[in-house]
Amino acid sequence: MSDVAYLKSLLGVHPDFPKKGITFLDIFPILRDPVAFETLITHLIHHIITANSEAGRPEVIVGLDARGFLLGPIIAMRLGCAFVPVRKGGKLPGAVEVVKYQKEYGTDEFEIQAGAIQDGQRCIVIDDLIATGGSAHAAGELIKKSGGKTLEYVFIVGLPFLKGHEKLDAKSYWMIEAED
Numbered sequence: 001m002s003d004v005a006y007l008k009s010l011l012g013v014h015p016d017f018p019k020k021g022i023t024f025l026d027i028f029p030i031l032r033d034p035v036a037f038e039t040l041i042t043h044l045i046h047h048i049i050t051a052n053s054e055a056g057r058p059e060v061i062v063g064l065d066a067r068g069f070l071l072g073p074i075i076a077m078r079l080g081c082a083f084v085p086v087r088k089g090g091k092l093p094g095a096v097e098v099v100k101y102q103k104e105y106g107t108d109e110f111e112i113q114a115g116a117i118q119d120g121q122r123c124i125v126i127d128d129l130i131a132t133g134g135s136a137h138a139a140g141e142l143i144k145k146s147g148g149k150t151l152e153y154v155f156i157v158g159l160p161f162l163k164g165h166e167k168l169d170a171k172s173y174w175m176i177e178a179e180d
């Protein structure tokens with residue numbers, strides 16, 4: 001079995017969570033298996049380095065609240081990048097940029113600290129999963145407002161049948177493709 005097939009086999013599948021009609025894909029079983037978690041991080045690092053070699057070295061890894069925080073800081077440290085969190089509304093101190101957005105099962109608000117990204121910095125957005133793309137698109141808007149440039153959006157899992165990637169202003173990559 002390939003590494004990606006193995007990681008896919010570990011995903012938890014929860015029909016009708018958190019709402020009827022949503023099939024929730026749970027990444028936590030991967031994190032419970034240290035070899036699988038290491039494999040996941042190595043795969044994502046290898047992808048980010050090779051896919052962005054011509055755009056220039058990424059400088060900032062932007063992780064999305066909450067599950068993007070489990071991946072982002074590890075990847076940032078290994079790549080020698082800054083880690084910047086995008087948090088749900090009202091959680092970050094100091095001046096913030098704000099964007100409201102729609103996601104697969106509701107509406108929400110994302111914030112980033114003003115000054116966390118410098119003008120022209122090359123950013124990679126990291127999250128566990130892309131569904132409708134509302135969250136990732138909102139993060140891209142915050143990066144733009146901050147003066148940064150998004151090189152790529154990177155996810156563990158994608159639900160391509162929801163076409164979320166079509167909303168994004170840069171290329172997107174997901175290592176596991178979920179079926180409808």
Ligand SMILES: O=P(O)(O)OC[C@H]1O[C@H](OP(=O)(O)OP(=O)(O)O)[C@H](O)[C@@H]1O
Pocket residue numbers: 064065066067068102103104105108127128129130131132133134135136164
């Ligand atoms: O592509 P979308 O339709 O926007 O959905 C994807 C987002 O939804 C989930 O987060 P959620 O907002 O549920 O927050 P959590 O990580 O705090 O559970 C997931 O971790 C993504 O961030």
Ligand SMILES: Nc1ncnc2[nH]cnc12
Pocket residue numbers: 022023024025026103104105129131
């Ligand atoms: N189907 C899904 N599974 C896990 N997280 C999600 N976030 C949005 N949709 C999701």
